Amino acid sequence: MKFNGNHVKIFNKKSKALQKKKNKIGNSRVSLLNDSVTEKQLLIPADFGKHLSIIPSKAWDKFKKRSLKDDHGYGSQPEKKLKLAKSKNTSVFPQCGFFQGKKKKNSIKGKGILFKKGIYKSDKHQKKSTSRNRNIEMKQKKLNKNARKHKKYILLDSSVVDTVNAEDKSENVHASLKKIESSNKIAAKIEQRSFQNGCTSNISKKTECVADKKPEKNRTFNNTGYIKRPSHLQKMSSSDSKSKVEKMELLSQRRSLPIFPVQQELVREAWKNHSIILIGETACGKTTQVPQFLYSAGVHSNGVIGITQPRRVAAITIAERVSLEMGIDLGDLVGYSVRFDDMTSEKTKIKYQTDGMLLRESISDPLLKRYNVIILDEAHERTLHTDVLFGIIKSAQIQRKRKKLHPLKIIVMSATMDVDHFSQYFNNAPVYYLEGRQYSVQMMYTMKEQEDYVFTALVTVFQIHQYEPEGDILVFCTGQEEIESMVKAVRETSSQLPFDCAPLTVFPLYAALPSAHQLRVFQPVAKGSRKVIFSTNIAETSITIPGIKYVIDTGMVKARTYHPGSGLDLLKVQKISKAQAWQRAGRAGREMSGVCYRLYTKQEYENLREYSIPEIQRCNLASVILQLLAIGIKDVEHFDFMDKPSPEIVSSALLQLQLLSAVEKEDSCWKLTSQGKQMALFPLEPRFAKVIFMSKELGCTEEILTIISLLSVESVVFVPSKKREIAVEVHKKFQSNEGDHIMLMNIYRSFKSVKGNKKWCTDNFVHHRNLLMAVEVRKQLAELCKHVGIPLKSCGQDTARVRKCLAYGLFLNAAELQREGGYNTLDTRQRVTIHPSSCLFVNKPAYVVFTELIQTSKCYMRYLSIVDPDWLLEAAPSYFRQKRLYKVN
Numbered sequence: 001m002k003f004n005g006n007h008v009k010i011f012n013k014k015s016k017a018l019q020k021k022k023n024k025i026g027n028s029r030v031s032l033l034n035d036s037v038t039e040k041q042l043l044i045p046a047d048f049g050k051h052l053s054i055i056p057s058k059a060w061d062k063f064k065k066r067s068l069k070d071d072h073g074y075g076s077q078p079e080k081k082l083k084l085a086k087s088k089n090t091s092v093f094p095q096c097g098f099f100q101g102k103k104k105k106n107s108i109k110g111k112g113i114l115f116k117k118g119i120y121k122s123d124k125h126q127k128k129s130t131s132r133n134r135n136i137e138m139k140q141k142k143l144n145k146n147a148r149k150h151k152k153y154i155l156l157d158s159s160v161v162d163t164v165n166a167e168d169k170s171e172n173v174h175a176s177l178k179k180i181e182s183s184n185k186i187a188a189k190i191e192q193r194s195f196q197n198g199c200t201s202n203i204s205k206k207t208e209c210v211a212d213k214k215p216e217k218n219r220t221f222n223n224t225g226y227i228k229r230p231s232h233l234q235k236m237s238s239s240d241s242k243s244k245v246e247k248m249e250l251l252s253q254r255r256s257l258p259i260f261p262v263q264q265e266l267v268r269e270a271w272k273n274h275s276i277i278l279i280g281e282t283a284c285g286k287t288t289q290v291p292q293f294l295y296s297a298g299v300h301s302n303g304v305i306g307i308t309q310p311r312r313v314a315a316i317t318i319a320e321r322v323s324l325e326m327g328i329d330l331g332d333l334v335g336y337s338v339r340f341d342d343m344t345s346e347k348t349k350i351k352y353q354t355d356g357m358l359l360r361e362s363i364s365d366p367l368l369k370r371y372n373v374i375i376l377d378e379a380h381e382r383t384l385h386t387d388v389l390f391g392i393i394k395s396a397q398i399q400r401k402r403k404k405l406h407p408l409k410i411i412v413m414s415a416t417m418d419v420d421h422f423s424q425y426f427n428n429a430p431v432y433y434l435e436g437r438q439y440s441v442q443m444m445y446t447m448k449e450q451e452d453y454v455f456t457a458l459v460t461v462f463q464i465h466q467y468e469p470e471g472d473i474l475v476f477c478t479g480q481e482e483i484e485s486m487v488k489a490v491r492e493t494s495s496q497l498p499f500d501c502a503p504l505t506v507f508p509l510y511a512a513l514p515s516a517h518q519l520r521v522f523q524p525v526a527k528g529s530r531k532v533i534f535s536t537n538i539a540e541t542s543i544t545i546p547g548i549k550y551v552i553d554t555g556m557v558k559a560r561t562y563h564p565g566s567g568l569d570l571l572k573v574q575k576i577s578k579a580q581a582w583q584r585a586g587r588a589g590r591e592m593s594g595v596c597y598r599l600y601t602k603q604e605y606e607n608l609r610e611y612s613i614p615e616i617q618r619c620n621l622a623s624v625i626l627q628l629l630a631i632g633i634k635d636v637e638h639f640d641f642m643d644k645p646s647p648e649i650v651s652s653a654l655l656q657l658q659l660l661s662a663v664e665k666e667d668s669c670w671k672l673t674s675q676g677k678q679m680a681l682f683p684l685e686p687r688f689a690k691v692i693f694m695s696k697e698l699g700c701t702e703e704i705l706t707i708i709s710l711l712s713v714e715s716v717v718f719v720p721s722k723k724r725e726i727a728v729e730v731h732k733k734f735q736s737n738e739g740d741h742i743m744l745m746n747i748y749r750s751f752k753s754v755k756g757n758k759k760w761c762t763d764n765f766v767h768h769r770n771l772l773m774a775v776e777v778r779k780q781l782a783e784l785c786k787h788v789g790i791p792l793k794s795c796g797q798d799t800a801r802v803r804k805c806l807a808y809g810l811f812l813n814a815a816e817l818q819r820e821g822g823y824n825t826l827d828t829r830q831r832v833t834i835h836p837s838s839c840l841f842v843n844k845p846a847y848v849v850f851t852e853l854i855q856t857s858k859c860y861m862r863y864l865s866i867v868d869p870d871w872l873l874e875a876a877p878s879y880f881r882q883k884r885l886y887k888v889n
């Protein structure tokens with residue numbers, strides 16, 4: 001599916017908004033381009049810094065030091081005619097906000113029309129109409145005429161269209177604000193309920209006092225091997241306190257979603273077909289409404305409707321929202337299941353879950369018999385888990401049919417996906433397009449390419465804050481460090497804002513944040529304050545953050561790439577795809593019209609790849625293959641992937657698993673060893689699961705769990721640039737001449753000894769939040785160890801045992817000192833260097849194992865431990881004999 005729309009203008013020349021702005025800030029800050037070019041552009045001049053009166057000079061100097069010379073003009077693109085999608089079978093959404101030039105009075109924004117694949121729709125459909133119903137009628141007539149002419153497409157019965165909410169809500173600020181307020185109330189409720197519930201998403205106060213609490217006694221394992229909440233903790237009261245007015249408001253919000261009028265058609269198609277591909281604009285209501293429609297119509301036949309999400313924060317917040325809309329308690333009929341948190345019960349029929357969780361469930365039940373409908377949402381993301389799930393669900397559907405079991409319905413949904421590819425894969429499943437979105441999103445591009453997107457993003461935040469109407473801001477960044485530094489910069493600068501300027505409330509959002517901290521972004525902020533969220537791509541799909549009106553898209557993302565030849569698994573910052581850009585823009589315009597500021601030019605956008613490369617073709621597959629074997633798929637090399645990974649990646653993964661004693665070959669088929677079966681229960685890379693199993697033999701599971709938990713979260717130490725020397729000096733007390741893993745353990749022990757004191761963390765330059773997250777992960781891993789019979793023993797001061805365990809799991813990541821002082825990996829003889837942040841940077845031991853490689857100017861090893869080469873030989877004798885490993889004297 002190709003989205004290739006025109007882009008709306010920022011201000012109409014005659015618009016009151018512009019006039020008002022001009023009056024307010026003067027022409028020096030707003031320039032109008034020559035009418036012949038595009039008369040409606042807001043320019044931010046090259047030397048705009050001096051116009052930013054809200055940025056005090058000190059902070060401004062700091063920004064300027066980042067040496068940005070370009071200007072930051074955002075130009076709207078001239079309105080073009082609607083383009084039809086290239087592919088013969090695709091269509092665009094002619095009336096979606098992205099393509100609208102002007103706000104049309106009394107016109108609908110393309111609501112509630114569902115088309116089947118192959119539709120062609122002409123520009124004429126954009127004609128204005130005086131009323132919504134007339135517009136719909138016109139569309140219907142036109143389409144029916146076209147349908148007769150081309151005999152190629154079908155307009156589904158739109159009789160329900162008449163039920164469209166008659167009140168065409170105007171988008172005046174007052175209404176928007178009212179909506180923000182109501183959504184904020186909802187968010188506040190979620191917060192309050194999470195707090196009452198004592199769940200992992202508890203709010204700060206509760207989490208902050210944590211050190212390593214004993215696991216709750218009545219935690220039990222569900223069939224995924226994950227911890228399930230005790231039943232008395234599962235209920236959250238949502239219906240009790242909800243007033244009638246709120247209920248009515250929620251219902252009217254649902255009714256005004258573009259998907260609502262086509263409820264009957266959707267349900268009818270779901271009854272008719274085994275698999276469906278549904279594509280609809282962001283925010284049209286797919287994720288929240290489709291499961292409710294299917295449930296009300298009984299399509300699930302008393303089974304469960306499972307909806308997969310690529311990210312946990314989406315699964316949690318959408319389940320919250322749907323339970324609220326249905327007026328029921330979360331965990332009852334509607335629930336969610338994400339890693340380390342299960343909020344479902346026997347009664348749950350609509351279950352939002354991460355794709356990883358459903359994958360784990362398929363280990364114990366490959367036919368997924370509990371489910372009668374599975375909705376694969378945000379299918380365009382193509383994570384490792386989604387791609388594996390596609391194959392598993394497809395095979396479950398076929399097998400259930402063969403065995404004459406209850407049929408499994410599959411619905412694949414997204415706003416931005418390659419529909420033909422998906423349709424083909426799911427046995428030519430019919431594709432349905434849902435037209436329209438509720439609110440428009442204006443697209444803005446920079447006039448010139450930007451050298452420094454971080455700087456541009458910061459400036460854009462303040463630009464919006466100073467000149468644009470109320471509404472919160474969501475900024476897409478690449479990773480934790482970048483986000484934290486941007487959060488800091490904005491906080492520092494905003495604290496110096498002039499007296500009459502509204503305050504800014506700034507939040508970070510990234511995967512390594514504890515759940516409670518992630519959910520804070522959904523909370524309301526103080527009245528009169530503007531919320532700014534700096535997020536990684538975890539906020540890119542599915543979620544609705546109340547109040548977001550402005551999205552700033554830096555155009556960059558951090559992604560993992562794997563090279564089987566070199567054995568390198570690298571994290572790199574790279575450009576996003578067009579599909580990602582549209583998803584990001586779609587985080588605005590959900591409760592009110594919005595604006596998306598793309599920090600790249602229109603030309604740069606055009607040059608982006610259409611879709612991201614599926615992870616399956618660019619990641620280490622050891623975990624995936626382990627999961628497939630655990631599910632019982634023997635011929636993993638010929639698994640029915642939508643896009644096949646290269647044979648080298650698959651055989652390299654199998655070799656790794658064989659060396660870790662997780663798999664063995666029997667009659668030319670791969671199968672799991674008994675240890676491999678247990679390793680598959682751990683939500684960890686197989687090499688780390690192997691380390692845990694070794695710790696049982698060497699009696700150091702306590703220490704190993706600590707280290708693995710700390711490696712599972714983002715960096716726990718930080719070195720602020722201003723206090724570099726002090727921080728390095730303070731960190732010395734944790735250092736160990738055995739390596740970084742032991743240093744991590746020392747930090748954790750000290751953190752525990754001060755009972756997680758926040759001030760201690762600040763004084764010692766360690767991240768309090770990340771340590772809390774590690775505490776949580778450790779707790780869950782300890783539960784799993786108990787489950788598989790690994791006692792939690794400590795080796796006390798005998799840390800050599802810890803390093804030996806690490807050698808047994810990480811031997812593929814071993815490096816050897818060379819005569820000239822550099823290192824070579826033992827696996828592929830790749831040239832590598834010890835990262836300057838390592839405790840071993842100066843020592844240069846003969847043999848080390850490392851946790852990860854980072855490619856910048858050099859290829860750096862991070863998180864190292866000294867190992868004895870004999871341990872490596874013991875861990876994988878035949879492998880190291882091949883590699884000619886000799887002991888250095």
Ligand SMILES: Nc1ncnc2c1ncn2[C@@H]1O[C@H](COP(=O)(O)OP(=O)(O)OP(=O)(O)O)[C@@H](O)[C@H]1O
Nearest residue numbers: 183282283284285286287288289321415542544590
């Ligand atoms: N947590 C929430 N708080 C407030 N409103 C919400 C929330 N979740 C959903 N909504 C409302 O429901 C609308 C539809 O959301 P939904 O997630 O169903 O859309 P979608 O079509 O799945 O979008 P996307 O493709 O971006 O995932 C949103 O635009 C918003 O108005």
